Amino acid sequence: MDYLRVSTEEQVKGYGIAYSGKKTGAYIGQRGWEHVGTFVDEGVSGALEAYERPDLRKLMEGARKTPRPFDIVVVNEGRAIGRTGRAFWKWVWELQEIGVFVAVVKRDYDNSTSEGESKMRKDADYAEDERDIIRERTQGGIQEKAEAGGYVGGKVPYGYHVVDGRLVLDECPDNIDCGAKREACALRRGRSLFVALRDWGQAAVALNGEGSAKRDGQPWAGHSLRQQVLSPIVLEARQAFRGSNGVKRDHDGRPANGDPVIIRLPPVFTPAEVAEVRSASRHPIRTPQKARVYPLTGRIISPCGKCYIGGGTIGRVSAYRCQGRSEAYVGAPTCSCPYLAADSVEEQTWRQVRAFLSDADRLKAAVCDQTGVRAGQREGLEQRRKELDRQIRPQRRAVAIAIGVAAKDVAARDLSLAESEKAVERAIAPLQAELDVLLASRRRMTVQLAEAETARVRSAQLVELAAMARRTLHHLPLEEQKEFLAAIDAKVTLLEPSRRGRKGQPCALAAWFAERQLPVPLLNDEGWATVEPMITHKPRSVSPRLVMTGILYKVRTGTLWSDLPALFGEPATLRTYSARWRQSGFWANAIQALATVESTALPALSELPMRIECTIEPQRLLNNRQIGNAGKESSWGGSTADLFNLPVKLEC
Secondary structure, eight states: OOOEEEOHHHHHTOOOOHHHHHHHHOOOOOOTTOOOEEEEEOOOOTTOOOOHHHHHHHOOOOOOOOSSSSEEEEEEEETTTTHHHHHHHHHHHHHTTTEEEEEETTTTTESHHHHHHHHHHHHHHHHHHHHHHHHHHHHHHHHHHHHHHOOOSSSTTTTTEEEETTTEEEOOOTTTTTOOSSHHHHHHHHHHHHHHOOHHHHHHHHHHHHHHHOOTSSOOOOHHHHHHHHHEEEEEEEEEEESTTTTTTTSSSSTTSSOOEEOOOOOSHHHHHHHHHHHHHHOOOOOOOOOOOOOTTTEEEEETTTEEEEEHHHHEEEEEGGGSEEEEEOOOOOOOOOOHHHHHHHHHHHHHHHHHTTHHHHHHHHHHHHHHHOGGGHHHHHHHHHHHHHHHHHHHHHHHHHHHHHHHHHHSSOOOOHHHHHHHHHHHHHHHHHHHHHHHHHHHHHHHHHHHHHHHHHHHHHHHHHHHHHSSSSOOOOHHHHHHHHTTTTEEEEESSOSGGGGGOOOOOHHHHHTTOOOOOOOOOHHHHHHGGOOOOOOOSSSSHHHHHHHHHHHTTTGGGSSSOOOOOOOOHHHHHHHHHHTHHHHHHHHHHHHOOOOEEOOOOOOOEEEEEEEEOHHHHHHHHHHHTTTTOTTTTTTSSSSOOEEEEEEO
């Protein structure tokens, strides 16, 4: 088996997949090995770990099969394994534990021998050193450019464009009036219109009428104009580089690749204009009316790309409505996404989330997929660290002996103190370098052991979380469901359009049978003979038997009223009789009387095909539930120490 990986940078230099594949294929042939397959990760960074590389992850899954399909993995260069010690050793050690070794073509070795392991350690250190040098140069150049006020990449703020490596105002040249077609001019005109009209929507309509448009060519809407005019970058005329919460930081909380830099920009507005628009944009706080809580508002993503929001009530049914049904601006296209019955979509979502959190095995599998570390790896890692300790002890002794021998040799020569020290250092350099490599491997192994211990603690947390979910998440009110879904940042993506009845209203008849756990009877001659005497009113215009047969057909098949076969008559007539019979009590008595006739099971309620994504922090959820159980005020969104994030996706 050979594994090929090149990053984008390596492809530019000519180290392509085809080149690597020829080298590994020839090496396998020279050794007389059987080539059983190839796994390829093209354009994938060497800093990523095995579980983050698609084909390497498949390779690891294959290696764990029984019988094992291969016993050695061939790579062209050591850096194909990984660019960091963590990415390099993690999967090499895991392969070695299950009896699979790694061979490197370039230096002609494999790690099945002590000599091969020594060469591999040197390759790992070289790959990491090379990556650090490249990263330091790149990040240093970006930092220097930011400190000089230059453009450092990323999205260009609205109102500006890049000229000679710097952000400058995108405005009309001096003494030329181009209206509001340049971005900075559009911002100034939009600000003036809003200050005059006190309405962002009206200001957007007026700006569109003057021929202005957004950067993507679409007309302005009130919310988009407000977002750009009141942007902190525009109002403060400055841009923060490495000043956001998402910047990579070191152990002391400082940015890892350089200090934050404030890049001053040419101002779009004068200070007086900024104060004026800020004053005009302040609105009084509105007191929200008490209404039904919609826990999934803004969390359901429609196939059209927009979000569903709680829409109050439609008739007697609470529903969610797609925002795409509203015009983004005057004359904008709208979607036809159907309304979603709130009760059913909330029940389905909550049931799936609750089922996942109640299953400790699924939680553990999700952690393993995210981190690549299993709770049971500690024993193997401990053995490997002991093996390194056995190698380090004689190596230390060899270095000490070499120092003594070199010191005696130097003492016999007429050298200065500085020259003597350098001579001793040169004499022991090869042995010291080997010792340094062993010590670095041991430090990495210690980190891996700590991660394995963390995995054990996490596993215990997940078992406790599953027990808590089984106890407490069954009957949470909608208010707490909303709080909980916010705490795990749930997102529900509909995988295909919903097909429902009137504006998402579920079938009341199907619900009636489901609540009572009753089958749907077939109205044959025997059954009709039982039911007919119970009908007190028999109109001449319709056949009661045909009406009842049609109603039962609808329940049995899940057909919409409007799609029922014409032989049953008008759908409106059947709906009227269905409601009337249920209200009078006849329906319950008739179904009870038909209990002995042939029947069919109620079809499964059609559920929305959806994907649920969320980020779970077990200790936070456990801590807050414990606080709540103690009778104190609590929130699912509170913060605790020593947390870990668990991104998961559920396909429903």
